[in-house]
Amino acid sequence: MAALAKLLLILFVALSVVYVSLSLYSRSVRREKLEREWDEEIGEGDREAFVRDGLEAYDSSLRRKLILGVYIVPILLIGTIIYFTNYR
Incomplete structure (x- = not known):
């Protein structure tokens, strides 16, 4: 569980940098x-x-508003991978 929290924190920081850069551009x-x-x-x-x-x-x-997809798409993709890895 701690590894997931660490992954999500790093992912959030990285995606925030991408979001701000993309928004400014x-x-x-x-x-x-x-x-x-x-x-x-x-x-x-x-x-x-x-x-x-x-x-x-x-x-x-x-x-x-579509730029917010920078947050949504990777999180959904990681969640899907984790689900199929653990429960299929």
Whole structure:
């Protein structure tokens, strides 16, 4: 049981690093896309307000929520492996 707790703790720390990195990367890509869109198509008005509004929409988007799969998928996979190893 202690080995499982240790595994879960290490897994949680590693997945947290991956989640934060992936989240920051995805947000920066979205910011660059919004800035490029403003430069190529709009070009007038307040650029920062446009980017800020776009990032607020991104914060409530499905893509942001799907990044949480970084936690869910590995834990389900490990749980499935442990179940089939011990009970099948």
